[in-house]
Amino acid sequence: MSGAPPRLAERLLKWSLGAADREAVLGDMCEEYAARTEQNGPRAAGRWYWAQVRRSLLVNVRRRMFESEHASPWNSPHTTSSNGSVGGGFMQDLRYAMRALVKAPGFATVVVLTLALGIGANTAIFSVVDAVLLRPLPYPAPDRIVSFAWRFPSGVSPANVTPLTFEYWQQHAQAFDGFALTSGANFNMVRDGTADRVRGVSGTSDFFKVIGISPAAGRGFLPEECVPGSAHVAVISHGLWLRVFGGAADAVGKSITLNDRQYTVIGVMPASFSYEPEADLWYPLQLRVDPRDKGLNYTAIGRLRAGTTLEQAQSETGRLFEQFQAANPQHMPRNARTIDLIRLQDFLVADIRPLLLVLLGAVGLVLLIACGNVANLLLSRSAARARDMAIRSALGAGSYRLARQTVTECLLLSLAGGLAGVALASAGVRALLASIPGQLPRLGTVAVDDRVLGFTLLVSAALGIVFGMIGSIRVLKSDPGSVLKAAAGTGVDVARHRLSNALVIGEVALSVILLVGAGLLVATFVNLRGIRLGFDTDNILAVQLSPSVAKFGSAAAGTALDRRLIERIRAIPGVSAVTTASSLPLERGPNFIFGIDGDPPDKVTYVELRAVGPDYLSTLGITLRAGRGLGASDADNSLPVVVVNEALAKLFGGPSSALGRRVIIGRGTPGGGAQREIVGVASDVADGRPGTRVFPTMYLPRTQFASGASVNVLIRTGGSVQIAADVRRAVLAIDPKLPIARMRSMNDVAWAALAQQRFNMLLTSVFAATALALAMVGLYGLLSYQVAQRTREIGVRMALGARRSDVLRMIVRRGLILTGIGLVIGAAASLALARFLKTLLFGVTATSPWVYATVAGVLLLVAFLASMVPARRAMRADPVIALRSE
């Protein structure tokens, strides 16, 4: 029908009008719209229509709110709300629902709070999941930026590659419009006498092209700048630009001092740019492509060429992989089948994804349990109002109308719950972020923002509608006559009874799943804590220094620094032993490859290297299994020696067999090749990968190995003595510009090593405890309600001679049976879902009988207590009063 008024405007107008006015008003508007269309055209007519709607909306709505006083007189009193959709409208439903809920404040409060808890927890976790996993990276066409992943028989894992691999792809791959290699490093930036640690990301010349964002001022890297030996330049972040140059417009061309070298600033990134969350600057990766460098140390990123699909790029990559691997087998992990191209986003979050998904699942279960409680509450309420509904129905209210009112009520409750949940979530998210250990990628973008609010609204509205529909079905199906005829107190709806029981059983089952999960993670954590660390962590202070490469990078300067540090610090009262090390125990050290003298030259193994100072083993309390430790006599001009750990000594057949053998570190790499003799075997020390088997480790004297700029000083004190200030003074006395990056006790380091597992355990325990509490509240509520419903029956029983203890036992038994059924179902479900938790576990299988038994015990105990309260209440009832009650 051409010339119909704008549908939305008409609908709005219709909604705002009372039933009696609709016909006349809408007809008038329709007629005038047609006339105006003829006169001035449809556009002008539409504009007029909308203007009228705008001006009239508020007046109409207000008039309807005060309907009773200002009702249209042509709305005859006989027109009841039985006219279904014609009568009243949404506004009336809303007012009625609000009034009904205000009359039952306890019920409304409990429902809103329960939903707030469930929805709030989901909102909090979703905001993290959204920011980290779902939201695309803030670069143009982020799905077209890809990185590499190895495909192993057991799964896929993100890949780092060798320089030769990068060069091969750069030369042969057609699928990319930009292909770069990246790495990173920390720098000392010295400025006005103070030193700061800054994080840098290195990239080859295509880096900014792949990312798709160019510097806001200045430029990116030129190919000439990525050649080894060329000038040092850097692109700085917006934050760094503000800090160092105060936002001055002429920063480009100035220079900053990093590790005692001058880097010319060639560009400044836009304020909104973020790569790694803490990257302060980007510098050219001056890559030396040496076929002998087989270290998997660099990340490859590429942007797909326009018009190339991921499948096409993938098949090309597979082909190149086969060709490259045939020619250079040692540049890939041994059992890698092929290289998969994955989105850069997936590459960055691969480690954290399993945990986040588990959390999302857990919090979803909590919401389900909360909904179970709310459903039960709604059921009781609908039973209580059954008579009220029946009367209204008998007086002419259409069942459709009643159903709509039920839905409105439920929507109101769930939206209120959602609102309260958002408030809870905002607070919870902050606490959550503060406690997440380690580097959560894109952490800074986690916030309760529009997308998250939209999610919450969706969940709340969906819940409201679902609850309302379920409630309405009962209303629509019930027969008012029979409801009214039934005497109050005996109208026990058997079907509703069964539904309530089923809900509680379901809640118990879901909470069992969460309890088992939490129990498994607790067991994991306990196992990890119980791992013998291999040394004594008490009373050791770890001081991390970052001397500049220019001053202390050479072996001689580094040795001298070590000696002076040890001398000065040993002189501090309270210190019983001092040593140095390039990396801390319990944290990962650099990986290296080595070969055994006498083995074929291409037989190499990976080893963890720890370059340490004299008396390292004795200071830390690591037991010697054979031979000696490294001491002051192992200098740069004496015999090159190493001490190995037991795991490595196994390669030789045992500690005693390893002594005297020779190894070649860095065999087959540029700069490697010197033979070193094994002079000692130390017992195993846990390394930075808790829960995996101990890696073969080698200790070398720092004097015999150039190990990079940072040095840690490990100080054992006689007891718990405060020496931090003295240490600081000693370091400053050696060199006032030597920054102390960190000072921690070894116990803190040990604590931090398990931070991730502790976090997993704590968070899931919180959810499991919440789930258990909700389920038990539900059980308690159900039993209380049933006791109240069956007051007469209990009275009759007692009058007929049942003892009070029999009544108690009956109620408690019911509670335990419901719990027991839920327990069995939940346990079966847990066994089925067990494999999702596998990657997070250690020392315990997902089917551990201990955990299940403990969960069962805790659950039955709590259920017993929850049942006791209503049972005791029933027990104390006076049979006379019970029989009299109506």
Place this chain on the structure above:
Amino acid sequence: MSYDALGEFEQSLLLAIAHLGDGAYGVTIRQEIDRRTGREIAVGALYTSLARLERKGYVRSTMSGSTPQRGGRSKRHFTLKAAGAAALRQSRERLTLMWEGLEPDLRRTRP
């Protein structure tokens, strides 16, 4: 007999209905006022006031006649009741009495 005082808007409505006679309904009432005074009334305000006038007993309304231009909806016709006419006359009289002695530009009339 004294009638409730009419507001200026209500007077316009009643006068428009008086002008239109049998053909007074929402669209024509609005057009009449617009044509004479250039004032465009919002449909919400129109019906609110008409409802009030009917409650006071000044107008009577009946439903009649749907047309395709109205999307098949019927019209609500309004007619002036005796009480409404009397109220109008009362308003005019009062106003006239108050204006007596003043020019339209509010200067005093020369005696």
